[in-house]
Amino acid sequence: MPPLPSLLNGAKQCQVMTKRTKLRCKNLAAYGCKACRMHGAHKSKNVLRGANHPQYRNGEETLEAKAERSEKSVMFRYLTDLGNHCNMFYKKLKTRGRPPSGYTQLDLTDPEQLALAILKTLPSK
Numbered sequence: 001m002p003p004l005p006s007l008l009n010g011a012k013q014c015q016v017m018t019k020r021t022k023l024r025c026k027n028l029a030a031y032g033c034k035a036c037r038m039h040g041a042h043k044s045k046n047v048l049r050g051a052n053h054p055q056y057r058n059g060e061e062t063l064e065a066k067a068e069r070s071e072k073s074v075m076f077r078y079l080t081d082l083g084n085h086c087n088m089f090y091k092k093l094k095t096r097g098r099p100p101s102g103y104t105q106l107d108l109t110d111p112e113q114l115a116l117a118i119l120k121t122l123p124s125k
């Protein structure tokens with residue numbers, strides 16, 4: 001099939017190699033894009049980010065802040081375990097909720113795992 005007439009007039013062609021035929025797509029590229037509408041044409045500046053995105057929740061917490069809070073809650077969980085192991089508190093402290101991701105229950109009677117738990121309570125920076 002010959003290329004479309006507007007391709008001969010200098011319009012951009014879609015740069016995608018098709019999976020099915022292994023040939024280059026013969027459609028016109030969408031305006032300002034490298035690919036045609038069939039192959040995911042979008043301008044990255046048109047992708048809505050942050051407060052403009054329709055699925056934006058509240059903006060109370062950035063991803064970095066969320067990761068830091070998760071890291072700190074793991075650290076706090078290990079500190080609680082260590083305190084319970086040393087009978088530091090007047091009674092065993094109970095933690096509520098599911099354990100944070102990145103936390104694994106360690107057997108603190110084993111010296112190796114005790115050392116690992118102590119290492120996890122140290123700040124990473």
Ligand SMILES: [Zn+2]
Binds near residue numbers: 014039
């Ligand atoms: Zn295409």
